[in-house]
Every structure is written in C-alpha cells, then in structure tokens.
Amino acid sequence: MFEEKKAEWLRIAESLKPTLRREIVRPVSGMPDHALAENESFVLDFGNHFVGHLTLKLSSKGSHPDAPAWLAVKFCENNRELNESLDEYRGWISKGWVQQEQAHIDVLPAELHFSRRYAFRFVKIDVLALSSKYRLVIEDAFAEVTTAADDGALMPLTGDEKDIAIDQVALRTLRNCMQDVFEDGPKRDRRLWMGDLRLQALTNSVTYRNFDLVKRCLYLFAATADREGRIAACLFTEPKVEADDTYMFDYSLFFIPTLLQYAQATGDQAAMDDLLPLALQQLALMDVQFDPETQLIRDCDQLGWCFVDWALPMNKQFCAQAIWIFCAQAALKIKADPALEEKILLRREAARKHWYDQERRLFVSGAKRQISWASQVWAVLAGIVEGADAAACLDAAAACPNAVPMVTPYMMHHYVEALCRVGRKKEAQQVIRDYWGSMVGHGADTFWELYNPKNPDESPYGSPVVNSYCHAWSCTPAWFLRSGILKEGT
Amino acid sequence: MFEEKKAEWLRIAESLKPTLRREIVRPVSGMPDHALAENESFVLDFGNHFVGHLTLKLSSKGSHPDAPAWLAVKFCENNRELNESLDEYRGWISKGWVQQEQAHIDVLPAELHFSRRYAFRFVKIDVLALSSKYRLVIEDAFAEVTTAADDGALMPLTGDEKDIAIDQVALRTLRNCMQDVFEDGPKRDRRLWMGDLRLQALTNSVTYRNFDLVKRCLYLFAATADREGRIAACLFTEPKVEADDTYMFDYSLFFIPTLLQYAQATGDQAAMDDLLPLALQQLALMDVQFDPETQLIRDCDQLGWCFVDWALPMNKQFCAQAIWIFCAQAALKIKADPALEEKILLRREAARKHWYDQERRLFVSGAKRQISWASQVWAVLAGIVEGADAAACLDAAAACPNAVPMVTPYMMHHYVEALCRVGRKKEAQQVIRDYWGSMVGHGADTFWELYNPKNPDESPYGSPVVNSYCHAWSCTPAWFLRSGILKEGT
Numbered sequence: 001m002f003e004e005k006k007a008e009w010l011r012i013a014e015s016l017k018p019t020l021r022r023e024i025v026r027p028v029s030g031m032p033d034h035a036l037a038e039n040e041s042f043v044l045d046f047g048n049h050f051v052g053h054l055t056l057k058l059s060s061k062g063s064h065p066d067a068p069a070w071l072a073v074k075f076c077e078n079n080r081e082l083n084e085s086l087d088e089y090r091g092w093i094s095k096g097w098v099q100q101e102q103a104h105i106d107v108l109p110a111e112l113h114f115s116r117r118y119a120f121r122f123v124k125i126d127v128l129a130l131s132s133k134y135r136l137v138i139e140d141a142f143a144e145v146t147t148a149a150d151d152g153a154l155m156p157l158t159g160d161e162k163d164i165a166i167d168q169v170a171l172r173t174l175r176n177c178m179q180d181v182f183e184d185g186p187k188r189d190r191r192l193w194m195g196d197l198r199l200q201a202l203t204n205s206v207t208y209r210n211f212d213l214v215k216r217c218l219y220l221f222a223a224t225a226d227r228e229g230r231i232a233a234c235l236f237t238e239p240k241v242e243a244d245d246t247y248m249f250d251y252s253l254f255f256i257p258t259l260l261q262y263a264q265a266t267g268d269q270a271a272m273d274d275l276l277p278l279a280l281q282q283l284a285l286m287d288v289q290f291d292p293e294t295q296l297i298r299d300c301d302q303l304g305w306c307f308v309d310w311a312l313p314m315n316k317q318f319c320a321q322a323i324w325i326f327c328a329q330a331a332l333k334i335k336a337d338p339a340l341e342e343k344i345l346l347r348r349e350a351a352r353k354h355w356y357d358q359e360r361r362l363f364v365s366g367a368k369r370q371i372s373w374a375s376q377v378w379a380v381l382a383g384i385v386e387g388a389d390a391a392a393c394l395d396a397a398a399a400c401p402n403a404v405p406m407v408t409p410y411m412m413h414h415y416v417e418a419l420c421r422v423g424r425k426k427e428a429q430q431v432i433r434d435y436w437g438s439m440v441g442h443g444a445d446t447f448w449e450l451y452n453p454k455n456p457d458e459s460p461y462g463s464p465v466v467n468s469y470c471h472a473w474s475c476t477p478a479w480f481l482r483s484g485i486l487k488e489g490t
Numbered sequence: 491m492f493e494e495k496k497a498e499w500l501r502i503a504e505s506l507k508p509t510l511r512r513e514i515v516r517p518v519s520g521m522p523d524h525a526l527a528e529n530e531s532f533v534l535d536f537g538n539h540f541v542g543h544l545t546l547k548l549s550s551k552g553s554h555p556d557a558p559a560w561l562a563v564k565f566c567e568n569n570r571e572l573n574e575s576l577d578e579y580r581g582w583i584s585k586g587w588v589q590q591e592q593a594h595i596d597v598l599p600a601e602l603h604f605s606r607r608y609a610f611r612f613v614k615i616d617v618l619a620l621s622s623k624y625r626l627v628i629e630d631a632f633a634e635v636t637t638a639a640d641d642g643a644l645m646p647l648t649g650d651e652k653d654i655a656i657d658q659v660a661l662r663t664l665r666n667c668m669q670d671v672f673e674d675g676p677k678r679d680r681r682l683w684m685g686d687l688r689l690q691a692l693t694n695s696v697t698y699r700n701f702d703l704v705k706r707c708l709y710l711f712a713a714t715a716d717r718e719g720r721i722a723a724c725l726f727t728e729p730k731v732e733a734d735d736t737y738m739f740d741y742s743l744f745f746i747p748t749l750l751q752y753a754q755a756t757g758d759q760a761a762m763d764d765l766l767p768l769a770l771q772q773l774a775l776m777d778v779q780f781d782p783e784t785q786l787i788r789d790c791d792q793l794g795w796c797f798v799d800w801a802l803p804m805n806k807q808f809c810a811q812a813i814w815i816f817c818a819q820a821a822l823k824i825k826a827d828p829a830l831e832e833k834i835l836l837r838r839e840a841a842r843k844h845w846y847d848q849e850r851r852l853f854v855s856g857a858k859r860q861i862s863w864a865s866q867v868w869a870v871l872a873g874i875v876e877g878a879d880a881a882a883c884l885d886a887a888a889a890c891p892n893a894v895p896m897v898t899p900y901m902m903h904h905y906v907e908a909l910c911r912v913g914r915k916k917e918a919q920q921v922i923r924d925y926w927g928s929m930v931g932h933g934a935d936t937f938w939e940l941y942n943p944k945n946p947d948e949s950p951y952g953s954p955v956v957n958s959y960c961h962a963w964s965c966t967p968a969w970f971l972r973s974g975i976l977k978e979g980t
Contacts, residue, residue: 038584064732064735066681067584067586067587067679068584068586068587069586070586093621094528094619095619096558096594096619096620097557101592104586104591106680107728116596128585131584131586189557191556236554238597239599242554244553244554245553
C-alpha cells in the first residue's frame with residue numbers, strides 16, 4: 001500500500017539531512033594549574049551543556065615518558081553524575097550508556113581525540129597511571145560541539161526573569177537534541193522517537209524554526225512504516241535508516257498531529273498531500289483494538305503498549321482511548337470526514353459513559369477503575385470532558401492522594417496544556433515555574449528526562465546513573481512561554 | 491667532540507628503519523559459537539605469540555541494537571595473565587603497561603580496530619554491556635602482526651628434540667622483539683636497551699641475520715650519546731629519537747662488544763671506523779670511577795648504577811670492574827693499544843688481589859664482601875680468573891647457600907657463557923635444558939623477562955601483572971644452540 005513510496009520518502013528525508021553547525025568550546029574552569037601525578041584527577045567545567053567531541057592536548061614534564069599514560073574520562077551532563085558509580089548499578093537500561101572511556105597514550109606530546117560523541121557540561125579525568133619519571137601536562141582541552149539549531153533564528157523573550165531563565169534552559173535542551181534528527185536525548189538514546197518529535201516540532205515552530213529537520217523526521221518515520229503502514233515508536237539512522245521493532249499505540253497516532261502542526265506552520269501542502277494517507281492509516285490500523293459493540297478500546301497487559309508516561313503501575317486504557325480521539329480530531333482538522341467524525345462522537349461518548357465517575361467527577365481506567373492524573377489530563381485534551389467538568393477533573397486528581405502521579409516533564413507538558421485548555425493560564429504558568437523552575441534551581445543547564453521534585457534521584461531505570469539530563473520532551477516551556485498560549489483569552 | 495657527527499649518525503640510523511613484514515593471523519580457538527549476551531566472556535587463542543593490531547568484526551542478532559555494546563578487552567602474552575587483576579597491584583612499574591582496553595560500539599555491524607599495538611597470544615573479551623534486545627556476534631577476529639625478522643633467513647636446526655623446542659621459543663622471542671628497533675619486550679618497555687641489544691645482536695647473527703637493524707640501533711645509540719659522548723642505557727624513538735636520562739655503567743660499556751660483534755659478523759669497516767672513537771670514549775669516561783691508587787672501581791649506592799641483573803640486594807662493585815675489563819678487552823680486539831692493555835692488566839690484578847677469597851676460591855664484592863653468582867660469572871668472562879680456578883669459582887657459588895642468586899635469563903646467559911668458557915659444555919647445555927626448557931614446559935611461546943624455576947610468579951616489580959613474557963634478553967639459547975659454542979673443543 002505504501003511500499004512503493006518508501007524509497008522516495010527516504011530520498012526526501014536524506015536530502016534534508018542538516019549540515020550541523022560546529023563550534024569550538026573550551027572549559028571555563030577546572031584546567032589543572034600544575035603537571036599531574038598518577039592518581040590525581042580533575043574536573044573540567046565547560047560552563048554549559050554541549051554535545052560533541054572532546055580533544056585533550058597532552059604533554060609531559062620530567063623525564064621522557066617511559067610508560068604509557070592511562071586515563072579514565074567521564075562525561076557528565078550535570079555535577080550529580082560526577083560521583084555516581086556503576087558498581088552497584090543493576091538496572092535494566094544498558095550501562096553501556098554511561099559516558100566513560102579509558103585511554104592509553106603511548107607517545108607524548110599527543111592530541112587525544114575522542115571519536116565518540118558525548119553530551120556533557122563536566123568532564124572528569126582520572127590519571128590512572130603514569131610512571132614515577134614524568135608528570136602529565138594538560139596543555140589544552142576543547143570540544144567541537146554540534147547542533148542543527150541556529151541561535152540566530154531566535155527571537156528575544158521579554159518578561160519575568162524566572163521565565164526567561166526557564167526559557168533559556170528549554171532552548172538549550174531543544175538545541176542540543178537537534179542533531180542529524182531530533183534526538184530524544186544526546187546522551188541516551190540519541191534516537192528519533194515520535195513522542196519526543198511531536199513536542200520538539202511544536203517548540204521548534206516558535207524558536208529555531210528548522211522546519212526542514214521536522215520534515216526530514218516525518219519522512220523518516222514514513223519511510224520506515226511497516227508493511228501495513230504502521231509508524232514505529234522510534235527509528236535508527238545508523239548504519240542505515242531502520243525502524244525499531246517497538247510500536248506504541250499513542251506514538252503511532254501522534255504522527256497525525258505532528259504532520260498537522262508542521263503543515264500549519266509551513267504551509268507545505270505537498271508534504272501534507274504526500275503523507276496524509278499514511279497518517280490516516282494510523283487511525284484505521286488502531287480500529288481493530290476497539291470493541292465494535294462498546295466502542296471502547298481493549299485493555300492490554302503488555303508493558304508499553306501505549307506509553308502516556310514513564311509510570312509503570314499506570315493503567316493506560318482510558319488514556320489510549322482519549323489519545324485516539326485527540327489524534328482523530330487532528331485528522332478531521334486536516335480533512336473533513338463525516339464517518340470519522342461520527343466515530344469520534346461514539347468513542348468520546350463511550351469513554352464518558354464507561355469511565356466517568358460522577359461522584360468524584362473524574363475519569364477512571366481499566367477493570368480496576370484506577371485513578372491517575374494522566375487520565376484527567378487526556379480527558380481534557382481529547383475534549384471528552386469540557387467546561388466546568390474539565391476543570392473539576394484536574395482538581396479531583398489533586399484531591400485524590402492515591403491517584404497515580406505524573407512522572408516525566410513529557411506528562412507535565414500535557415498537564416500544563418490541559419490547564420490552558422480549561423482556562424487556568426495563571427496556574428499553568430505557576431506549574432512551569434514550580435516544576436521546570438525547580439530544575440533550574442537545581443542548576444540544570446538543560447531539562448531532565450525525569451524529574452520528581454520530591455525525589456530528584458528517582459529513575460524508572462533502577463538508578464539515575466543512566467538517566468538523561470538533556471531530554472527533548474522536557475523542552476516545551478519555551479513553547480508555552482513563546483506561543484502566547486499562556487496569555488489570558490487565547 | 492661528537493656533537494657535529496650526531497645529525498649524520500641519526501640520518502644513517504633512520505635510513506635503516508626497517509619495512510616491517512606484515513601478516514594477518516586468526517585465532518586457532520576460542521571464537522564464540524553463539525551470539526553473546528551481556529556478561530558473557532571468551533578467550534581467543536591465536537596459537538602463538540604475536541605482536542600487532544587486533545580487529546574484531548562485530549554484528550548483532552535480535553532487534554536493532556538500542557544501546558552501545560561495551561567491551562573490555564585484555565591482551566595476554568600467556569594464559570597466566572588471563573586471571574590476573576590490577577586491583578591489588580601496588581608495584582612501582584606503571585600499571586599503564588597492562589594490556590587492556592575498553593570500547594563502546596555505537597553502531598553495529600562494526601569493525602573494531604585497535605590502534606594500539608599489543609603483544610599477545612590470548613585475547614580475553616568481556617561483554618560488559620549490551621541491552622536485552624540484542625546479542626553480540628563476533629563475525630571475525632584477526633590481527634595484523636609485524637616483525638622486522640625474515641623467517642626465510644633461518645637455517646633449520648637438527649639434533650635433540652628438546653633443544654629444537656627451546657630454539658623455536660628463543661627464535662620467536664627474538665623475532666617478536668624485532669620491530670622498528672630491537673625492542674626489549676613488545677609488551678613492555680617496547681624500547682631499545684643496550685643490554686638487550688647486545689644479546690639480540692649476538693643471536694641475530696646466527697638466526698635472522700638482519701644486520702641493518704643492528705647497525706640502525708648502534709647508530710641510534712651513537713646519535714643520542716650525551717655531550718661527553720656517554721651512551722645512554724636506553725633510548726626512545728617516539729615522538730622523536732631521544733636518549734632516556736638513564737645511564738648505567740655496564741650498559742654504556744656494552745656498546746664496545748656490540749660494535750665489535752657487528753663488525754666481525756658483517757665486515758662493515760666503515761661503520762667500525764665511524765663509531766670506534768665513540769666506543770673508546772665509553773672506557774675513557776669510566777676512568778674517573780676508578781681509584782688511581784688501587785685501580786679498583788669505586789662502589790656506588792645508587793640503585794641501578796650498574797645493572798648486571800635484576801637482583802636488588804646485589805652489590806655491583808666487583809661485577810662493574812669485571813665488565814669494564816671485559817669491554818676493554820673487546821676494544822683491544824678492535825685496535826691494539828698498549829696503554830689500555832697495561833690498564834687492563836693492572837685492574838685485573840687489582841680485582842684478583844682485593845676481592846678473591848683464597849679460602850673459598852671465589853670472588854666477593856663491596857665493603858661487606860658479599861658473595862653472588864654474578865661475581866663468579868663475570869670473573870670468568872673477564873678472564874680475572876682462569877683454568878681450574880675459574881671452574882672452582884662457579885662451583886663455589888653453587889656450594890654457598892647464601893650467595894645472591896641469579897634472577898633473569900639475562901644473567902643466566904652469562905652463566906652459560908661462563909660454563910662454556912671453562913669448558914663445561916655439557917653442563918652449559920644442561921642449564922639451557924633445565925632453565926629455558928622449564929619455561930617451555932610451562933607452555934612458554936616466548937621466553938620471559940624473569941624466571942625463577944622455584945617461584946615462577948616472582949617479579950621485581952611487586953607483581954607479575956606487569957612482567958614481560960617475550961623479552962629480548964632471554965632469546966640467547968638460539969645463539970648457544972646455533973653458534974657451535976656448545977660443541978666440545980670450541
């Protein structure tokens with residue numbers, strides 16, 4: 001059905017591969033002021049978060065080096081990582097992601113160039129071995145850093161100082177995730193995920209406005225759809241462009257609002273015409289997951305069948321139904337379709353009827369009628385609930401201490417959007433200041449993949465050692481602050 | 491005095507830089523027969539000792555790799571090293587010499603090429619991290635190995651099977667130390683030392699006969715002599731040719747017999763004429779260390795002032811005097827010099843008078859009149875003692891349980907040579923079979939830097955983890971077995 005188009009879609013995607021902007025940066029502090037002996041260590045601070053390749057210019061002092069210098073080098077996105085160790089790590093995310101190297105230098109002076117790309121502000125260097133006859137001199141340290149973002153495209157933001165600080169960190173987050181594709185995080189997974197792309201594209205539209213990169217990513221997803229046309233949750237570009245074998249209900253559907261948003265921002269009708277059938281196919285493919293009698297989506301035990309948030313205990317049934325409606329509405333905005341409109345009405349009605357708890361004024365999910373914040377947020381965003389009831393939903397979650405909480409800035413984005421939707425702009429702004437602002441308070445140069453203000457060390461991976469501290473889905477404060485959505489009356 | 495010649499000497503040395511012979515070798519066993527999971531490990535066995543660069547061809551099985559592969563790779567000259575750990579190492583030789591690497595592979599399939607040269611028979615690979623979604627496939631493993639030795643130049647050796655086995659290991663030792671220069675050991679220090687060169691050149695003369703490499707090394711030492719003309723104990727060739735700031739009494743003097751031996755083997759009178767003044771300068775420079783009254787060399791507390799053997803408690807005074815005589819005799823063989831001949835007579839007589847213990851029929855050394863095997867060996871080699879007294883010396887050491895023992899194959903070479911000198915050819919042969927032969931019995935592919943049959947784990951460095959198992963100075967059984975010196979009547 002789409003097979004014959006894929007080669008052309010891939011060609012379009014590759015023709016839009018960005019030429020990365022390159023810059024040489026040097027540490028602002030931490031350069032050793034003396035020649036180093038074995039077992040000494042030091043921490044270079046580059047002053048901000050960067051993505052790129054480090055080079056150390058090394059020489060020696062004393063006798064001619066009579067043994068190799070052996071260094072351990074650790075790249076850290078923030079200073080909390082400096083003292084973290086892998087020794088006790090037993091989590092399920094690969095510890096291969098921890099940014100560390102060892103190097104032997106046989107001949108000094110030498111230029112030690114790290115061919116692997118890292119995301120870092122800090123670089124910790126341990127001198128594991130020298131010999132007693134010489135010391136190691138760090139003549140220079142610099143990094144060639146890259147981004148597909150053009151700082152010159154940014155409009156200045158005025159207003160509250162704290163908001164400006166939050167915006168700066170949000171911009172840096174997006175900027176450093178903009179490489180050959182919109183990566184989810186330049187430390188980990190360095191990969192194009194649909195859920196992240198949707199929020200990156202949104203924020204990009206009011207900041208760096210690199211729409212070619214958005215178009216490239218849409219076409220990459222199109223080119224890697226499976227034989228039925230199903231869009232993967234994420235894809236790889238190396239060694240060749242290939243979909244991951246991970247499919248998530250919500251991530252496939254988010255192709256639709258991402259395409260709509262791109263077309264609205266650019267007026268690129270050709271791309272819209274080219275990709276619309278594939279976008280609509282995502283809705284069609286999900287139809288089998290609905291019970292034709294009740295028009296309710298079938299629940300699923302499989303972990304991650306529908307992402308919503310990094311909350312393992314969360315039942316996703318209600319959110320999946322809401323997200324289908326949300327994305328179907330986006331499709332309607334692209335092209336009128338009375339049959340789809342009818343289906344949306346039925347499924348919205350079914351959701352309301354089956355999962356709305358009249359007494360508590362909130363939505364539940366699954367056979368056990370679980371209460372979560374996410375369900376309320378998506379009920380609002382999908383228009384399953386409106387007006388006073390919508391606001392009441394959000395209040396009800398807050399009033400329910402057992403409600404499954406929100407875990408990620410990704411979910412928090414949707415919460416803030418829901419607050420805007422119900423007209424609570426001030427509260428939305430306050431959530432941004434409290435939640436993202438408190439990461440800034442913790443010294444964040446870029447926003448983190450995961451943040452629980454009550455437990456900043458929380459990780460769904462078993463240890464924060466593999467957490468990503470520059471994560472695309474956390475960049476949306478810049479969208480809220482720059483799109484005008486926070487202004488009353490919008 | 492020699493300064494104006496150094497540029498030309500360096501040019502000659504560099505013009506003789508060998509083109510290394512390169513060969514691709516593959517493991518004879520140990521290739522994994524299945525795709526590897528995290529925490530698996532395997533040991534490649536290349537079947538013999540090699541020096542070169544490893545390449546691993548890697549791919550994956552399962553889903554597209556969603557996290558880097560992280561490997562630890564350890565290169566081992568022998569299988570005892572496989573289980574050694576650096577964790578408890580507190581020795582004084584740099585642990586930077588331990589042959590280990592870590593590598594992250596972001597994209598699979600990949601060709602992982604190790605740019606650092608290693609000396610190894612075994613390569614242990616630990617899969618430190620993958621992800622649960624894929625396994626690692628080792629498609630191929632090979633090494634490009636190098637040597638400046640030409641196996642085609644070798645004459646076959648006939649005779650006793652054990653001797654042939656010892657010869658093979660000796661040849662391999664020399665061969666793998668022959669690189670851009672005669673290295674002392676391709677694991678450690680990878681460097682040109684005069685003491686090793688002398689024995690390598692000797693063995694080379696009856697085996698690979700790469701006399702250009704000997705000439706290159708003589709000229710490198712000449713070009714890096716200090717302003718007085720003193721030859722360094724060792725030198726570096728990277729990043730440029732430069733002497734180490736280590737000078738040892740015996741190693742400087744050994745330039746003379748090494749030059750003599752080269753000229754005798756090649757008839758290269760031009761090189762002899764060019765370098766003889768520098769060679770004789772070594773004798774002249776050492777004159778100040780002799781007491782003009784007694785004609786005895788002054789003792790010295792400084793560790794390593796005169797090497798002799800890796801025996802820290804050994805007093806070197808007597809051996810230094812004997813080695814001066816040994817080298818002065820070599821100078822006399824090059825060119826008659828009545829004044830030098832007179833000096834040798836005086837110093838030989840002084841040594842005999844002052845240090846010969848008439849009762850025990852052996853030589854002592856230092857103020858504390860220490861007894862060592864080395865003193866007896868060098869007394870014989872320098873002709874300080876001759877005939878029945880010479881043989882008696884060697885017996886007396888054996889009869890003295892407190893005699894400082896011999897530690898290295900380097901010292902054992904001189905012992906075997908001394909046995910030959912006193913006509914005990916059978917005993918010499920037996921020592922080779924017992925000492926070097928027992929390393930072969932331990933599975934040695936190349937002869938070790940250090941070997942104490944009673945304690946194979948002995949190391950002067952605090953741990954065998956930094957020992958070298960292919961060490962130039964241990965290659966001389968091939969010289970003994972091929973030069974004819976072991977034959978009665980020679």
